[in-house]
Amino acid sequence: MKLDNKNKLLIAGCLVLLFATYKLALSKTMAIQEEYRNLKSKRIQAQDIPEQLALLTQKEQYYDSIMQRMDIGDTSIQNNLLRTINEQAKVRNVKVMDFNPPHTHSFEDHKLFTHSIVLNGSYTDILQVAYMLEHKGSFGDIVHMDFEKKKDYRKRKSFLEATIFVQHIE
Numbered sequence: 001m002k003l004d005n006k007n008k009l010l011i012a013g014c015l016v017l018l019f020a021t022y023k024l025a026l027s028k029t030m031a032i033q034e035e036y037r038n039l040k041s042k043r044i045q046a047q048d049i050p051e052q053l054a055l056l057t058q059k060e061q062y063y064d065s066i067m068q069r070m071d072i073g074d075t076s077i078q079n080n081l082l083r084t085i086n087e088q089a090k091v092r093n094v095k096v097m098d099f100n101p102p103h104t105h106s107f108e109d110h111k112l113f114t115h116s117i118v119l120n121g122s123y124t125d126i127l128q129v130a131y132m133l134e135h136k137g138s139f140g141d142i143v144h145m146d147f148e149k150k151k152d153y154r155k156r157k158s159f160l161e162a163t164i165f166v167q168h169i170e
Contacts, residue, residue, distance in 0.1 A: 077168065078102060081115060081139050088129045094121035097161065114143070115166045123147070126162045133166060140168025 082099055089096050098118035105112040119126050126147075134142050144165040151158045 077113075077139060078115065081133070081166065084133065084136060084139070085117060085119075085129065088132050089119070089121075092121065092125040092128050094119050094125045094129050096120075111170050113140075113168055113170065115139075117164045117166065119162045119164065120159055123160055126160065130162075130164055133164070138168075140166050143167045 078101070085096055085099070088094070096117070097120045098116070100116040102113040102115045105114075119129060121129075130142055130145060133139055142164055144163075146163040148161050148163070149158055150161050
């Protein structure tokens with residue numbers, strides 16, 4: 001054999017040996033190293049879980065306190081609105097004459113609900129009830145308020161009646 005053939009055979013043998021080394025040892029080592037990196041990042045994320053849990057607990061308590069402050073329960077907005085109106089009516093000596101189901105108007109991506117409420121009582125008491133409706137809970141905005149003086153001919157007395165429209169968007 002000539003020196004050229006020996007060198008070619010040596011180079012080919014080295015390449016085959018290099019390929020076999022990669023297949024048998026290095027590829028497995030690289031795969032294990034990648035798995036180690038993934039597990040290490042998961043361990044770091046797992047260490048943050050108690051902090052995230054504590055943060056979520058604080059957020060839950062904060063939102064519960066806001067809901068309690070606004071006096072909103074787990075029922076619908078209509079039930080909460082009626083309950084709040086009845087509570088205020090007892091305190092302010094106002095009568096709830098009419099509470100109609102909401103009028104619904106749909107837009108592309110949201111709905112507009114308008115509640116119609118008729119109250120009977122003195123002017124200041126009705127205004128205080130309306131103020132509490134708008135500021136105590138998240139029932140929406142008062143978009144219209146109409147006062148009308150009416151007379152009861154049987155009792156020969158006059159009384160004030162207010163129609164209130166409360167509107168909210170979902």
